[in-house]
Amino acid sequence: MKSHSLALLTAVLMSAGLTACSSGGGSEGAAGERTALDVWLMRDSVSAAFQKEFETGFEKAHPDIDVKIQIQEWEGVGEKVTAALASNDAPDVIEVGNTQVAQYAQSGGLTDFTDQVDELGGDKWLKGLAEPGSYEGRQYGIPFYAANRVVVYRTDLFEKAGVDAGRIKTRDQWIAATRKLDRGGTQGIYLPGQNWYALAGFIWDEGGDLAVETEGRWRGALDSPAALRAMAFYQRLQALGKGPEDSDEARPPQAEVMAKGEVAQIIATPGNANVVVQNNPGLKGKLGFFPVPGKSARTPGAVFTGGSDLVVPAVAAHQAEALTFLRELTGDAWQKKLAAAMSYVPNKTTLAGAVASDPGAAAMAAGAARGHATPNTPRWAAVEAKNPVKEYMTAVLTGRDPKTEAAKASRAITATLNSAS
Template identity: 45%
Template sequence: MRSWSKSVVGGAVAAAALMLAGCAGSGGDTGGENPAPSGPRELTVWLMNGSAPETLTNELHKEFEAANPGVTVKYEVQQWNGIQDKLTTALASNDAPDVIEIGNTQSPKFAAEGVLLDVSADAGSFNKDQWLSGLTGSATWDGKQYAVPFYAANRVVLYRTDMFEQAGITAPPANRTEWLAAIDKLKAKFGSDKDFQALYLPGQNWYTLLSFIWDEGGDIATQDGNAFKASLDSPQAKAGLEFYKQLVEASGTKAPKDADEQTPEQAGIYGGGKVAMFIGLPWEVATAAKSDPKLTDLTGAFPIPGKAGSAPVFQGGSNLAVPANSKDQDLAKKYLAMLSSTKYQTQFAKAGMIPGTSTDVSALEASGPVSAAMAKASANGKGVPATPGWATIEAGQNPLKDMLTAYLTGAKPIEQATADANGVLDKAFSES
């Protein structure tokens, strides 16, 4: 699942299922380690399909087994489809895997249910001083460390370099004013084509909305300890929503106002050759290039513009955790330490991902202009509220999507749209 969300899928475990998982015991709260068994040992690792490159895991497991004689890594690649039920069953059993990958928005829920091991005392050995700031909050619950950032990605503006050149745009926009000016130039050059869109922007792209809200100084919610209170009705959040509407209207987008970037798949629309820009993830270029292979070389990227420079960006991704019922917690911690080292995090960067436990993104910057733009934007990454309630929000109908559609279509004024979204969020927060 590459919409990022991995966090959408990773954060979609139902609350009832997680309550069942919580019956596994209190090992996550105590941080107690099971005694290490004697003789040959097997470390079971569950990573998700499309996460770590095979070359990385092959090298990692060879090195890990060499460093731990008598230990065999049982590596199992899991599919996103059906992972909710599989994780629930595994974490509620006495035969849990030893290391698991979980979505960053899923982590607080699992931690609060007591099915993850408290690794606070070991965080230093996981390169904590280099952790990606956008994922750090999701790996913590109630002041304790229950997960380790794995890797992430964030959205950028992907654009047709040839169209920009033909429209006389000599440099990528660095702020909102320049972005709107670029849209005007593109429309002046190509607007006679009734199918042309300077920017394809669907009405429910809430990831992009967050950039504008954060850029205005607002947020989804305010936090007091472990409690969250929705704040979409703040002047700053409303200003972000208003700019989203301004961008939709200025761009001439033909995208539906009642659907997100996957309905229809925006990369496919871009691949049709009539779109100059869209806001997406780097690997969406490859999807678009299935329609037109030339797009691989004709696509550039720049960070989402803010009022004065790049806007903050939503960072979705995955964390690593040790189940509270793992029988080999000592080995699991050694595995996390090795995987979070600069050596292996650099390999993630070379594969086009933002490393979770390393601030060195030079390898990502060197892998091409699109990856370089993502690396630049990653320095200002943020996450959704680190609360168990967020899993419920993403499992259902996200109120930010409803808010966007209601406001963009005129079904509700901004005051009512934001107030209604706040009500749904607060209900989810209070039930977590």
Template identity: 45%
Template sequence: MKRKLIAAVSVAGMMVGVAACGSSDDKGSSEPKAGGEKTLTVWVMDGSAPDAWMAEVNKEFEAKHEGVKVKVEKQQWNGIQEKVTTALSENSPPDVLELGNTQTAGYAVTGGLADLTADKDKLGAAAWNKGMLSSAEMDGKLYSAPWYAANRVVIYDKKAYAKAGVTPPKTRDEWIAGLEKLKAADAKTQPIYLPGQSWYVLAGFVWDEGGDLAVKDGDKWKGTLGTAEAASAMDFYKKLQSFSTAPKDKDEASPQQSTDVVPKGGVASWIGLGWEAGGAIDAIKKAGGEADFGYFPIPGKTADKPGSVFFGGSNLAIAERSANKDLAKEWLALAAGKEQMTKYSAAVEGALLPNQDDAQFKPAAGSFAEAMAAAAPAGKITPVTAGWANVETLPNPIKEYMTKVLKGEDAKKAGEAADKEITERINKQ
């Protein structure tokens, strides 16, 4: 994730190769060196953690470790991958650092992150959300602790839904039926705004069908958009997109749906993140209007389970070259533990999902946060491998596949072409 997170908290705001040359034999110590103070350096992204929460974590930690001070250094998402790459290759890296959940594998594969597998019990891994945990592990080893995540939900105009007599659906079939009613009720309003290349939304549909974007094949990876599961997912996406006048060759940021499309009116519903909902509300207010949004989880194939959603979020890792590994592990166990994660969730008013379900702040009824939390059990992430970052590099083959199918090309043929590109890219380190 590469966006500032705690924005529009009242709505539930969202959303975001290492050359590690060897490792340090200094395992760190919980005791300061004689005659001096020991410093534990923590890198977090600007906007990820409320200052008051972070201060409380550090106060509790320092009280248990006399002579130890925690130094928090805020970072910007812009240029962070290059900065982390450099830091992890140096002899004095930050001890603990926040990493985007889809970036973690890339740093782990080259040895830049400490292996925390033996510390899982101490860190409380058994309580972590399984969807978030998957981003912290690679090849059966743990390289970070999941911290927080967020996911997309359907944002709808209450007035438009009421006019058409539509209520929030529980299944895909109900969703399509509701869009039909919205279309019949107002020909000038899009039942849903859905750009052709919103590939994170498509990923959820693929997972619902039992498929994936890519899978491990021996010691290599291969793309899987040429499968029947992906074709079925794309077929459903195509049905949804038929209710929209959004461009088939653009994603949700081109134009930005929350600030450049929705505030102009004529949109009954759209799929977005918390920060996007907040941005739309602000933009409508600046234009002299007042938003009246409702929210519901992306419906699943059956009413007993919401649709799968992509988890965008961050993990907390420890640098392999940290001179204070033991201290860093203790800080990590505290910050990512149930007590502090419960306080974290409350501090952001449910704007972000904590790493464990039992720590979730009870969101207000009808809020974005409530819908996001309801969808959390169906959260997943993209394939966990360092090469996945190459797949997302423009031109993104998943986006191109979607546009081809929406414009009439056979899904299997388009998927097989995309798979060749995905397979080549994903196996590059």
């Protein structure tokens, strides 16, 4: 999985100019002409080889449509999409981060696909992609692909400690195994104090949430009993290594820390294994993956689902052709090809087998079945900008009272979510 899929969720939107997009005009061209369908996909979401294969296959099946894919950069794309939705020259299809759909839908700038959910296989969509693709009960984002965190581990250190990763199915087993690994100069796990995505998974496992909505008003929920239990578990796990209490997984990059050879596990997307090996070629062939364990052996732990949805601007000139594009690219045949080509999790629970031969993607797919997204409100981006969750975690890990700090962070979340845009 490419790291951008998760990094985009916390990126601050930067300004960028709007480039020319749609060819304009209606869906019907002059006799014998093909309809040019303008599509924005994001950098590294598809490889050049997959893009060429898809365009060739799509146009063979739909010879009246000429697909024109433009690759966009993640940096600054928020401003660019906002400008496109407000223009009269928008592209026909745009890839956006799954948690960004609500802010674009709020403006009324997206096409409503609620009536097409059934034909697009919506009953099988991953919850972590489908739910943030909706807004106020209507479906605007069509799930494209998913990625989530797993446990990346050192197979040699596990073997040396007598730990069988395949038998770690519960949180208690995970703690016991990590405690065995945390000795002799080896960190049982490198878990920074502010990895709030990991904490969110533990909160969902406990039946809680980061924030809840009641009758149109949001309330921060870090002070709920469920969320406090999750923080207590995080504290136990984090203590079995030397992760800093006051920074997140990007400062310093945890894959680079693991590459130094003294870390048995990290919680990360599988693509981080490639970074580890790039920094320490001696670890090639010594890294494995398993889903984040849950409270019960029956199900993996809940995880935050990153990834993308596809949206269609309400002003797009070629609505019918755009729906055809969505039907193809998010359909089973091309989803299987995309998963194999990019090591992504397909958009439907029924397609998990498409990545069975890829250990990292298979571990992601197992967790994705229990994936969640951040609270589905356009104001959540403002919460992440200040991120009182991180401050709360550091406060607890440095000895402050969990209940007091959780209440403080929850009040901050409440104020931000209910403030004017």
